[in-house]
Amino acid sequence: MFAGVIHQVMSGIATGGIYASVALALVMIYQATHHVNFAQGEMATFSTYITLMMINAGLPYWVAFFLAIIVSFVIGVAIERILMRPLANAPVLSSVGVFVGLLLVINSLSGWLFDYTIKQFPTPFPDRPMLGGYLSGHELGSTAVTLIVLACVYAFFRHTRLGLAMRAAAYNPASSRLVGVRVGWMLALGWGLAAAIGAVAGCMVAPIVFLDPNMMSGILLYAFAGALLGGIDNPLGAVLGGFMVGIIENLGGAYLVGTELKLTLALVIIVAVLTVKPTGLMGRRVFSRV
C-alpha cells in the first residue's frame, strides 16, 4: 500500500510539472495584464500539432521540439500585438469574450489543419520503468524537462536585465516607462514566453493523453486550480500550486473519488480556494479602491 502511495505521488509530480508549466504561463499573462488566458490550452495543443507536423516531415524530435517552441513564441507575440492592445482598459466581459473567441478560433484551426482523429505523439524518452519502477521513462523525462524549463524561466526573470524589465512592466507600467522600458513589447514578450512554455507542456503531455484538438481542456482546468492554489499573481506560487494539484489529483483519484471524478476534484479545489483564501497560498492581499 505504501509503495502505491509513493507511486501516486511520483506520478503526481510528473503530471504536476505539466500543470505547473501551464499555470506559470497563465500567471505570467495574468500578472502583466490582469486577464485570464482561457485560450492557453488551445494554444499549447496547436503548438503540439506543429511539433508533430515537423516530426512527420522527418525532423528529429528535439529539433522539431525547439522549432515549435520558437514558432509558438512568435505566435504568442503576434496575438498580443494584434488582439490584446485594445483590451487594455476594456470591461471584463469584453476581455472574456475575446479570449473565449480566441479559444474557439485556435481550437477550430487545430481541427481544420490537423483533423479530429486522435493521434499518437512520440516520446523521446525510453519506454522502460525507472526509479525502481515508480515512474515510466517518459514520466521521468517529462519531469526533468519541465523542471529545466521552469528553472530557466526563473533564472531569466531573476538574473537578466530583460527579465527584470518584464517584471517591472508587470508591477508598475507607469514607472517602467519612465526608466525607458518599452512596456508594450514587454507584454508581447510575456505572451511569447507563455506560448512557448505551453508548447513544452503540450509536447510532454501528448504521449500520455494522445493528441486531439481538445487535449488540453482538462489540463487547463488543473492549471487553473494550481495557479489559484498558489496565488494567481505569484509565479513561484503558481508553480508550487501546479505540483500540488498534480499530487492531489493522483492521490485523490486513487484513494478518494476514483479516477472518473478527477476533474471534479480540480473544480472543488478552485471553489475552495476562491471562497476560503482567494489570494492563494502565496498571493498578496489586494484591496480595490471604490
Place this chain on the structure above:
Amino acid sequence: MTALLEAKGLHAAYGETRVLHGIGFSVREGGVTALLGANGAGKTTTLRAICGTVRTQGEIALGGRRIDGLQTEDIVRLGVAQVPEGRGTFMELTVEENMKLGAYTRPARRVTEDFEHMFDYFPRLKERFRQQAGTLSGGEQQMLAIARALLLRPKLLLLDEPSFGLAPLIVQEIFRILRRIREDAGVSILLVEQNATLALDFADDAFVLETGRIVLSGPSGDIIKDEGVRRSYLGY
C-alpha cells in the same frame, strides 16, 4: 540664458478635461527652474506633458529638438528623467533592482561605477541595497527615486514634489543632496513644488501656474519679492 527645454503654446488634457491652456516656459541649461502653484494648477500635468504620458498640443523642445508627440520611452532615451509624484517606487522589487531599472538604458559595463556615484550621494541606499523597496521609509524611497532618475545620466531632471509627505529634517537633507547634484552633475532641473519657500530658495528662475495658465515668471529673486506670490504662496 540658454534654455535646455522650451515649451510654447502647450495644451494638455485628460480625456475631455483641459488642464493646461497654452502655457509657455523654459528651463535654464545647467540651472534650476521652479514651477509653482496651488493644488490642481497643473504642475504635475506639465511634467507629464514633457514626458509624453498625457495628451498634448503645442511645442516642447529639448535642446532644440521637438519632443512633443514622442513616446515616453523615447523621450527618456533623449535624456529626460522624472522623479514622479509619489516616488513611483517598484515596491515589490529590491533597492538593487530599482536601481538597475534606473540604469536600464545605460550600457551594462558602466552600471557599477554609476551605482558607486549614487552611494556617494545616498549612503543609505548602499545599506539597504538588498532590501525590498516597499519596506523603505518615505525619505529613503524619495532618495531611491532620485537615484533611479539620475542613473539615467539625464540632461533634464524633473522633480515632482520631492518634499511631499516628508519630515522637515529629511527634506533638508534631500535638498542638500540636490544642491550637490546640481553642482557636480551639471544637470538641468525642473522642480515642481507646493512648498514655495523651499523651491524659490533653491531655484534660479520660477514660473507660477494658476489653473493651467502661467501668471508670473522671472528670476526667483524677483518672484520671491512679488506681493501676490507672497500672499498666496508664501503666507506673508
Place this chain on the structure above:
Amino acid sequence: MSMKRGTWLIAVVVLVAAIWPAATFSSYHLFQLTMVAVYAIAILGLSLLTGFNGQISLGHGAFYAIGAYTTAILMTTWDVPYWATLPASAAVCGVVGFLVGLPALRLGGLYLALTTFALAVAIPQLLKYKAVDAWTGGVQGLVIDKPDAPFGLPLSSDQYLYLFTFAVMAVMYVIAWNLVRGRIGRAMKAIRDHALAAEAMGINTALIKTGTFAVSALFTGLAGSLGAIAVQFVAPDSFSVFVSIFFFVGLVVGGVSSIGGTLIGAAFIEFVPNLADAVSKAAPGAVYGVILIATMFLMPAGAGGLLASLWRRLTARHPAAPDGTAAQGGPAAEGTATIEADA
C-alpha cells in the same frame, strides 16, 4: 405598460410565427425551429444573469444538462409525463442555481468566469460517474419517447412539439420581460453597474444576486428539458464545455442585455453549424470565434443592441409611437452609457 397597439402587434406576430411554420414546414425544419426556441430560453436565462446582473457565466451548460437529465430520468425511471417534468426540472435547477449562486457571491467577474468555465469542463465527467449509472444511463445515456399530440389533435408530433415549445418560450419571455422592467430588474441592473453603490442604496445585493442565479438556472434548465424532449436523447458527451461556450456566443451575438436579442443569438447558434458544417467540421467553431471577437471589438451591444438603437432612432421622430421606450422618457432614463439595450 401603456403600449396597447404595440402589444397587439407583437401578439399577432407571435401567433403567425407559431402557426405558419407548424402548418407549412417540413418536420426537419420544424425540429430546427423547436431547437431555436429551446436555445432562446437557454440564452434568455444566461442573459438575465450575465447581461442584466453582470455575473459572467461560462458554465450554463451545467444547468442545461441538469434540466435535460431531470426530465430524462423522470420520464424513463418513473414514467412521468413529459409536461409534468417541466415544473420538476424548473424547481431542481432553481435550487441548484441558488446553491451555485451562494459561493458565486464572493467571486468577481473574472474569477466567476473562470470557475463557471471549470464547471463546464467538468460536466461530462460528472455525468459519467459510475455510482449514478443506474439513473443516468452512464456513457450511453437515456432515450426518451417523443410525445404525441394530446386529445387526438390532428397534429404530427413534430408540429405539436414545436407549438408546445413555442408556447413555453412565449411564457418565459413574458416572465423575463416583466422581471427586467420592474423593481427587481432595476436592482439587478444597479448591481451590475455599480455593486457598491447599489448596496449603499439599500439593495440587498446578496439576495438579488443569488436569486438571479436561481432564476437564470431555472430558465436554462427548462430549456434543457425541452431540448431533451425534442432530441429524444441525453448523453454525457452532448454536454461538453462547448454547449456552455455556444450559449455565451449566442448571448454576445444577440446582445448581452437585450431580451429580443436572445432570439437572434439562438437562431445564430442553431443555424450557423448547419451552414458552416458544409464547409468543414472546424468551420462552426471558427465562425463563432471570429464573430465573437469581432462583436466585442466592433459591436459590443450585439445584434440586439444594434436593432434597439435603430428602433429608438426611428421612434424618436414619432412621439405618438406605440413603443413603450419613448413614453418612458427615452433611453437616457435607463442608466449608464454601457451596453444598455434592453429591447
